[in-house]
Amino acid sequence: MEHKILVVGSGAREHAIVKSLNNSAHNKKIYCIGSNLNPGISDVCEKINIGDINDSSTVISYAIENDVDIAIIGPENPLESGISDDLWKCGIKVVGPKKSLAQIETSKSFARDLFKEYQIPGGPQYQSFESIEGVSQFLKELGDNYVVKYDGLAGGKGVKVSGEHLHNMDEAIKYCKEIINKGGKFVIEEKFIGEEFSLMSFCDGRSLKHMPIVQDHKRAYVNDTGPNTGGMGTYTDSNHSLPFLTNDDVKGAMEINKSTIKALSKKFSDEYKGVLYGGFIATADGVKLIEYNARFGDPEAMNVLSLIETDFIDICVAITDGTLDEINVQFNRQATVCKYVVPEGYPNNPVKGQAIDISEVRDQDNLYYASVDLQNKKLIECGSRTIAIVGIANSIPLAEALAENNAKLIKGPLFHREDIGKDFLIQKRVNNMKLLR
């Protein structure tokens, strides 16, 4: 049978998804709908359509026109728009949860309430608010360590943390009022202290298959300084854990993902089919959940999909058919380091529309195009994360050297974090955890 597969989204994460589909031994035709002409995707796909990926009728028409049998949804916004629900209604199987189930990412209060209702461990003390009433009181109860989260999707910009973005109670209250004035809701919760990591699991609604654990770097500049970004780079280790985690941390995170899927199916009498991405933190008091995403992480997808050994189309079919327990999902036991090259001024004031040159990059196979476009056959950066480079090797230092040596060869008004995957930075995390434990 020939599979006709639609990928929704056109960044580096979706380039990695398309590449994994293309590596499959199955007969297939791959289609994409996205917001930019990603050359890495268009090289491999039958067709790439530039359109509004959050508009259900646009996505559905394109899927039907091309007789698609499976769709894979990359970013979170189409999940919130209910595109998954509408595709299923048209008889198209989807890797990506329906709108109600995707609330695990799209509503911060929903995720916290689910943990409380189903007694899932790893949640913080929290309260949800729609007005300023009770805010000061709760902030006083939490003391110096609190987080204020806008209760909706904000592209990673809705979360403000005490000591980092909020320096006193006045600043915290000002941020809460900003949200209220825009008609929004928010959650205030206890801030966890420790080291963060991502555990993504394939889910078919009943079974889970976990991917190697990844660590992302949110801050724009070396040594974890500067403004928060969508993620500047990531690494995995050859044992699929991370140097600062214990076996109990890993088991704890896996159990939390499992309990969350069980709770979601009980709550909605429906099955979560897609990727569940837990943003965890290892603390002195065990593993805690910072937040959930209902999709592959970006850049995390580039790390884990570079290691996948099992046929990716088999995994997608098993997710949609509820047969994940029947397949052996395996990942290569190597380390990876992914570095994003981004425009000067990113994230707050990026240069846009400048030509970039990737021709000197030696390892073009491990280069992923993100926010770029082709204009008059020239590669142009579009003002956000531009190119991701992955190094794959037997150890993190070797993978880092590969990624760094190639990232340096990209020409244009760009920068990247040279420290991601370097030993001194990883050692800092290891020492911090030793101290905390």
Ligand code: GLY
């Ligand atoms: N790595 C951050 C995200 O995908 O949201």
